[in-house]
Amino acid sequence: MSAVWSYFTVKDEKNKAECNQCKVSVLxxxxxxxxxxxxxxKHLQKHHVKQYEEFKQTTSAKKKSVPQQQQQTLREAIEKREKLAPESNKAKLITEKVTExxxxxxxxxxxxxxxxxRRLMECLEPRYIMPSRYYISDTAVPSKYKQVCEFISKCLENAATISFTTDIGSSDVCPMSLLSLTAQWIDSNFELKKAVLHAKHFRGSHTGESIAAAMEMxxxxxxxxxxxxxxxxxxxxxxVIKAMNCLGxxxxxxxxxTLQLIVNEGLLSQRSVSDTVAIxxxxxxxxxxxxxxYSHLEDIQLELNMQPKRLQQDVRTRWNSTYYMVESLIAQKRALCAYTAxxxxxxxxxxxxWGLLEKIITVLAPFEELTKEVSSSSAFASDVIPSVSVLKRILTQQNEADEGIKTMKSTLLExxxxxxxxxxxxxxYSVATLLDPRYKDxxxxxAESSRHAKDALLVQARKMEEVLGRTVSDASQAAEGTSSELAAPEPAKISRVEATSKSRLGNxxxxxxxxSTVESVPQSTTTNACIExxxxxxxxxxxxSDxxxxxxxxxxxxxxxxxxxATKFLSAPxxxxESERLFSSASIIIDERRNSLSAEKAEMLIFLKKNLPTMFK
Incomplete structure (x- = not known):
């Protein structure tokens, strides 16, 4: 609205306005x-000079506050209608994001x-020319692969020590065996880093020598x-054991x-248990x-006010899937009994x-919980000795609930x-356990195992002491200077993803x-390593849980x-x-839609799928 209306008012006659100053009607x-x-x-300019000046100032201020829209030039209009050149920065960026x-x-x-x-991309950026699948396959993917390889190489160069996992898997949709190699290390900031290095097509017989040669390459x-x-x-x-020995x-x-083999032995050791699980x-x-x-079973579940759930089929190569199958059967016991009627x-x-199944669940629950913990991305080799000690303690305890499964339980312990x-x-294992502040000794x-472990730790610490090049006098000063600090509470800690267990295993x-009691370390010398x-x-x-x-x-x-x-020994999972999860990703990438992928291209896609997110971080 014009600022002039601050000085005029419209009356009954719409084509006239009354001046608020002199009450004259102006057409x-x-x-x-x-x-x-x-x-x-014009009326203000001629008869009311003061008000006219106020009007001009108000109008000028409004014009300054509103940004002026410049008319588009002909060249700009043409450029907006032209397609992006493939070598332009914006086109390259879009192609890179499409590849990702x-x-x-x-x-x-x-x-x-x-x-x-293509319709989506046309809507988002009409000027973008979509590349062909052959460009993505032969140019864009290899270019991104090279970029990520350079990033991973720099990370590996800075790692003092690296731990690896390896396994051999195969695809269900094409005749291709894959040999995996994943790396894990701790950086200078004490953060755990992981990278997939290979999921290479492994041809020929899977002998120890051929696996060793492929690993060395x-x-x-x-x-x-x-x-x-x-x-x-x-x-x-x-x-695989022979391959590692050949590789040195x-x-x-x-x-x-190993837990899989142990539980399988336990399930097969007692006829009544194996028969019940088979049924x-x-x-x-x-x-x-x-x-x-299944339709009838769901109807019964609804009639019993139960949440409709499907029974879970087990996979014989995964013992915990048998655990989940038995668990699902027990959960649907009422519905199944009603179904049989x-x-x-x-x-x-x-x-x-039915009672036997419930006892099986009770005995195997610690194994299932432990399998979850050691399979997490934050598990270390230091978790093994404490886990074995806990399993032995649990399996050694006798109670009335063991009636009917004593053979199974004793077989598990053995x-x-x-x-x-x-x-x-x-x-x-032992040195890693000592270096894990959650477990120590x-x-x-x-006591003998603990003493041997401490001797092995002392050897490793002395080697590191030589690398660091510190002297005995430095150690003495450090010990004296930190005596008050050592008495202070431990520094704040960050909780891991897994919550502290309140289960039988955690207890x-x-x-x-x-x-446990703390045993002193014999100090034959006063070196840094001994004092530390x-x-x-x-x-x-x-x-x-910390x-x-x-x-x-x-x-x-x-x-x-x-x-x-610790950066060396805690780097080991x-x-x-990690290698098995790699094969799960491979089964998604090499599926029915892409069963004609070459081995080289499949490895590139697996490599990028796993490692590209690390560059974003």
Whole structure:
């Protein structure tokens, strides 16, 4: 609205306005709906000079506050209608994001030719020329692969020690075996870093020699010297064990794989248990293969005010899937019993078998919880010895609930003792356990194992002391200067993803910790390493749910030798789960839509899928 209306008022006659100063009616210019204010402004200019000056100032201020819209030039209009040149920065950026979309969201390379996707891009940027699938495949993906490779290479160069996992898997949709290699290390900021290095097509016989040759070629590709290899986590197959020996690198068996073998032994050791589980498997199979049966079961669940849930089928190579199958059967016990009363079910469980299933769940619950913990991305090799100690304690305890499954329970205990008999004497495990501030020396089963572990830690710490080049006098000064600090409370800690367990497993960890006593480390010499180990071990452990790496980040100045040693030994995972998860991603990438992918292109896509997000961080 014009500022002139501050000085005029419209009366009954719409084509006239009354001056608020002199009360004179002034005819408005124009006619009908096209009336204007020209006559009103002229009236102010002629008869009311002061008000006219105020009007001009107000109008000028309004014009300044409103940005002036410049008319588009002809050249600008033409440029907005022209297509983006493929070599322009904006076109390159869009192509890069399209490539990332294909890689990260497991899209087929042909998505750039799909009508829906092309219409979306046309709406977002009409000037962009969509590249062909061949450009994405032959140029864009290799370019992004090279960029990520350079980033990972720089990270690996800065790593003092690296741990690896490896495994061999195959695709269900094309005849392709993949040999995986993943890396894990702790950086200078005490943060755990991971990278997928290879998911390479592995041709020929899977002998130990051929696996070793392929692994050596992978390490050479990334210019990783064997001296930087701390440990390789692998499965328990003899050919893989032989390959690691041929390669000349330390290796450990996957903790989760060993648990799988132990539980399988337990389930098969007692005829009544194996028969009951087999019947449960057949019941689940019946509903899996009969949609009508499942429909009737869902009706019964609704009648019983139960949430409709499907029974879970197990996979024999994953013992915890059998646990979940039994758990789902017990949860649907009422519905299944009601179903057998109305419909024909080829296989049924009697009362004693239902009770047996409940006891199986009770015994295997600690194994299931432990499998989850050691399979997490934050699990270390240091978790193994305490976990084995807890399992032994749980399986040793006798109670009335064991009636009917005593053979199974004793077999589980015997299998744990046999398969983990050397775990406390293996330095890769024992030293890692001592260097984990959540465990220290509190979970060793006997004093001799603890003493040997401390001797091994002392050897490693002295090596690190030589690398750091500190003197004995420095150690004495450090010990004197930090005496008051050592008496202070532990620094703040960051909780891990997993919450502190209130289960039977968690309670057993706490019970063993409360029973343990701190033994002193014999000090034959007053070296840095001895002083640091003695001071570190007498301190209380931190909570099991806390971050062990944060502890060393906070205490690296107080315990420099131990902190540097911890970055080496805590870099090792407890399982080869990272490689197995890699095969899960591979099964999504190499599917029916992309079963003709070359091995080289498939590896690029897997590599980018896993490593590209690390660049975003």
């Amino acid at each position: 408005r210019g124009g006619c009908g709906r096209n009336l204007n204010t020209t006559n009103l402004i 979309f294909i890689v990260l969201d497991d899209q087929p390379l042909s998505v750039v030719e799909n009508v829906g996707f 992978m390490l050479n590709t990334w210019k990783i010297d064997k001296s930087k290899v701390h440990v390789v986590l692998r499965d328990n197959a003899t050919n 690198v330390p290796s450990l068996g996957c903790f989760a794989h 449960g498997r057949k019941i689940v199979g019946h509903f899996k293969h009969s949609p009508l049966a 109305e419909y024909d079910l080829p296989y049924t469980l009697i009362a004693t078998q 299998a744990v003792n046999r398969r983990f008999r050397d775990v406390e004497s293996t330095p890769l 509190r979970y060793f089963t006997n 057993m960890f706490k019970e063993i910790l409360e029973e 180990i003695q001071t570190y071990l007498i301190k209380p452990t931190i909570q099991r 971050n062990a790496l944060l502890y060393w980040k906070v205490n690296k100045l107080r315990f420099p030798c131990l902190a540097a040693t 407890s399982t080869s789960v």
